[in-house]
Amino acid sequence: MNEKDDMGIKNKELNQQNIVSQQHLRHFLDIEYLPKSLILDILDLAESFAGVSGQPVKKVPLLRGKTIVNLFFESSTRTRTTFELAAKRLSADILNINLDYSATKKGETLLDTLRNLQAMHCDMFIVRHPSSGAAEFISKNVLQNISVINAGDGRHAHPTQAMLDIFTIRKYFSDFTKIKVAIVGDILHSRVARSLMHALRILEVPDVRVIAPKTLLPIGIEDMGATSYVNMDEGIKNCNVVIMLRLQNERMNSSFIPNEHEYYNLYGFTPRRLDLLAKNGIVMHPGPVNRGVEISSEVADGDRSVILQQVSNGIAVRMAILSLSMQP
């Protein structure tokens, strides 16, 4: 089969899946095929919602009467809570369902779980699932009036996290075409890294780097528009933005890396490394942070760190995405 034609068809297909018009999203599954203008529109809308959280009455009535389900098949605190707050600030009713495979353990298939929830007349599913492609699968199997928001599927995508990251970056660097961005850590298993790479590519960031030991750098990552580095000092040199990824403990047991100590020395963000950044450079982390594993407390709590701003921005960005994706 001709690869190029195939990809062309797929682009169109996905565009139709994600977008109904520039002002309206069908689902929000992945950043890969979003047009740049739409990404910027979402950021602008998020900007206007950012004010809501500062008001004495932290609510707007945009989604009044709508029911949103936080459908989490994998545990999460930050993402689930910020989605919940975003929904509440838009005046929607929100239902939290943490399945952690419990229903699956009872023998119910994912499709049956979905059908049951549909029968309860919900308007939107915010889905997190340990399998890559789960959000897309769910979006293909819901009723026409239901929107699906991807809150993280396996290693594949975490598009709202990427959106809030670029929202945060834009607060510091208004011109994406003039910055250098590095993503450091477990690229192989990271859905955040993948979504970020798509977002940065679409926003025409000229220099995107991924930094990791070779065991955590997936094959062909350069095809996604990044330069890979094994040496962190070289990789973060003169970067304006460094995004640190969480290193999960189980990676040590499966021989991806020798031990925490060596990892921290080679890839941890230590205070010394701050001097390597561009002078206005910032440090980000999607959380949860492993202090002393991938980042030192001095850096995480220091004045170059924007980690907590990312969390606050997460609410406004998710409000924007929810309001654009809700079906009329």
Place this chain on the structure above:
Amino acid sequence: MNDIIIKSGILVNPGGEMSGEHDIYIKNGYVVGIDEDNTKLNSPIIIDAQDCIVCPGLIDLSVRFREPGLEKEATIISESHAAVSSGVTTVCYMPDTQPVIDTPAQIKLVEEIFSSVGLCNVKVLAALTKGLDGERLSPMMELKEAGAVGLTNCLNPIKDSLVLRRAMEYASGQDITVFYQPQNNYLANNGCVHEGKIATKLGLPGIPSAAESAAVAEAILLMKLTGVKLHLCRISCLESLMIIRNAQAEGIRVTADVAIHQLFFDENSINNFNSDFHVMPPFRANEDMVALQKSISENTLTAICSDHQPHNKDAKQAPFYNTQPGISSIELLLPLLMELVNLNFLDLNTAISKVTINPAKILGIEAGIIQKDSQADLCILKKEEWQLEGDKIISSGKNNPYIGKKFNMVVAKTIFKGQIVYENN
């Protein structure tokens, strides 16, 4: 039982002496003459095969008809109908049923069901290890005596190289062929797609080509050590091909096959998490597919099979990783093969040899050839454009990624033991 005369067909018969335009006379299930009617046929059915290709019935080296144990997916009767619609008259049955085929009784059971269905032959590959557990040897001689034509562990892991060595050694002593599906499961590491750019982009756990090629190299070295007759199943990557080619050049008599879908798709097919393209071994990089296509005319890949794996709808209805691997496409084996000829990857005679005489030799059976006194298993193909429609699929498994594909050859009739078991309308 009616006798049959197939008139004026173009005989494509790579294992036999006769080819070109001939009349074939069939009586009591056997070919009794070519061109000369030397016996008196009993009110024969005359099939006009002018401009049609007549070839031996196909031998498919790997099928799963799911019976016994998984009848919700498919049955021997449902899949036999699919098989003969593609000219397949002999199927090689994989032992990973429920229970596993690792006793003589299991072999007899399968043979009996096939015999009562009466549409095609079965040759059973029994389990190489007890329960396919990869640790304990199966009773190889008993299985052979019960009719097993070879032994395989399917894709189930063999515990370690020592067990593989012993299994090969023991099989060698009993003169039984080992059908080995090469995959180093440590390197495969529960992956579900080829470790390449698509795995990276989609965030799906990958299986490197080296998981297969390392196992190919190991198996060939152990073959040299043990003297076993070895057939390597479902080759999917360039490096494996190179290793096999080198071994064959050294005079090592290893054979190998490829699943036909590996010649049509590569990793890019699954770009949209399409679970119809979830297969094992996975679709590899484009250069692997191209290498397979380029070498299919050589003898490195001795045979082509359907690797038929029908599934019910639920098996493919989940996020990609959670779906069952496999494609249901036995009914397209011959049309797809003709497509390969059409694309000039191999000539007609070589193409037919990969699904008739070559697999017959690998299995050590008398089939795949049209000659006087051979069992009358054959297939008549005619030129006709058609398109695969989803609701016309015969197999119980609708997990077929070729829906919508156009073909230019169609199986007109399939004859098994001298009886017409399939006719295209």
